[in-house]
Amino acid sequence: MLKLLLLVLVGAACVAGPTEQDIENSLAAELRSVAGAWTGTSTGTNGVLLEFRLVEGSNGQVSGSGTMKEANAPSAVPITVTGTFRQPALSLTFGGMVYEGRAVQGAAQGSYTTVGGVGTTLQLTATDFSRSITMLLQER
Numbered sequence: 001m002l003k004l005l006l007l008v009l010v011g012a013a014c015v016a017g018p019t020e021q022d023i024e025n026s027l028a029a030e031l032r033s034v035a036g037a038w039t040g041t042s043t044g045t046n047g048v049l050l051e052f053r054l055v056e057g058s059n060g061q062v063s064g065s066g067t068m069k070e071a072n073a074p075s076a077v078p079i080t081v082t083g084t085f086r087q088p089a090l091s092l093t094f095g096g097m098v099y100e101g102r103a104v105q106g107a108a109q110g111s112y113t114t115v116g117g118v119g120t121t122l123q124l125t126a127t128d129f130s131r132s133i134t135m136l137l138q139e140r
Helices: 002-014 020-031
Strands: 036-041 048-056 061-070 077-086 089-099 102-111 118-126 129-139
Touching: 048 077, 048 089, 048 129, 061 089, 089 118, 089 129, 102 129
Parallel strands: none
Antiparallel strands: 036 048, 036 129, 048 061, 061 077, 077 089, 089 102, 102 118, 118 129
């Protein structure tokens, strides 16, 4: 029985898993593009949920569309997204947003360096209005 246990343990130790380099290469490949589905979440008194899809064009240009749902709003509103991605710098502008009953434009910038997402501040602006909301943008 002891010999069988040793044989199983030695055999299990010989099974090769991904190397550190394999993992780094996989992560680097994933972070090379921002194309795909994204979410943006914030917390606080009147949090915001963003759901959008990005496509990449030439020269680092990105664009997309989706929805924005303010915590206190009855329903989501459609939004458009434009921006740039020059690894790791991601800069996005959100159009069509409505926050606290007013039409606003949103802007967010950050470094896309981990699969955990981009911690950023969503800056909402309109005439005589400005609000900063802490946000986490994550690729789904």
